[in-house]
Amino acid sequence: MPKHALRRVMTATAAAVATLALGLTDAAAHATPGTLDYVALGDSYSAASGVLPVDPTNLLCLRSTANYPHVIAATTGARLKDVTCGAAQTAHFRQAQYPGTAPQLDALDTGTDLVTLTIGGNDNSTFINAITACGTAGVLSGGKGSPCKDKHGTSFDDEIEANTYPALKQAFLDVRAKAPRARVAALGYPWITPATADPSCFVKLPVAAGDVPYLRAIQAHLNDAVRRAAEETGATYVDFSTVSDGHDACEAPGTRWIEPLLFGHSLVPVHPNALGERHMAEHTMSVLGLG
Secondary structure (H helix, E strand, O other): OOHHHHHHHHHHHHHHHHHHHHHHHHHHHHHOOOOOEEEEEEOHHHHOOOOOOEOOOOHHHOOEOOOHHHHHHHHHOOEEEEOOOOOOOHHHHOOOOOOOOOOHHHHOOOOOOEEEEEOOOOHHHHHHHHHHHHHHHHHHHOOOOOHHHHHHOOHHHHHHHHHHHHHHHHHHHHHHHHOOOOEEEEEOOOOOOOOOOOHHHOOOOOOOHHHHHHHHHHHHHHHHHHHHHHHHOOOEEEOOOOOOOOOOOOOOOOOOOEOOOOOOOOOOOOOEOHHHHHHHHHHHHHHHOOO
């Protein structure tokens, strides 16, 4: 072969190899996405208060290292900054909850890729007041009638609509302002009660038969407020109304995601157990297309 022809062949071969190498490098870069910078915000349902092991970095927050943010991070390889805290309200996104505990929004910045949160149940003390009021009324009535509904009527719903919903919307807007390029997932609360009363559950969750659907409707209203606030601020709402059905506090251990008020297996009653947190993580990843 003439020398000039050989040089042309060698030049073409080198170019082809270089192009192939460049293509492989580019493909590898796209096949291995960058690690997500993930910030977890929220209350005790996010923190998994009552689930062992406890995160020793902030004992006041009763945060577990088995909470759904840790499950998501372990599955996706994300870099997790977990500032979830038991008893948090939307106000604690912007102000310190305890001395030495920074406002949760301080964990966000323009480099944050993913934010998850469960929040709103402690605003107006909705959960604790409703559970306490209906539990007390249930004991006094022997489980009959709807004494909690008869006494409190729409008061819990009125507070959710007048106060919690706008607070949620503002909190989500604040998250967006601090982390403008992040994907934000707002998780609803898994069902605490079944749709109708289970007489065998009264010893564990002493709510009168007529108040079981009343409590569930209050929770449904709260979740709807979270959904509306999320959708109106560009966040993704993670709905648990279907997947958590049949996993409420009245179910047996190994099936229930929420521990009952009495005779449960958690240090903090009426909260998700480790199984519930794992399923919250799995459903969230499914909705977001992660994992």
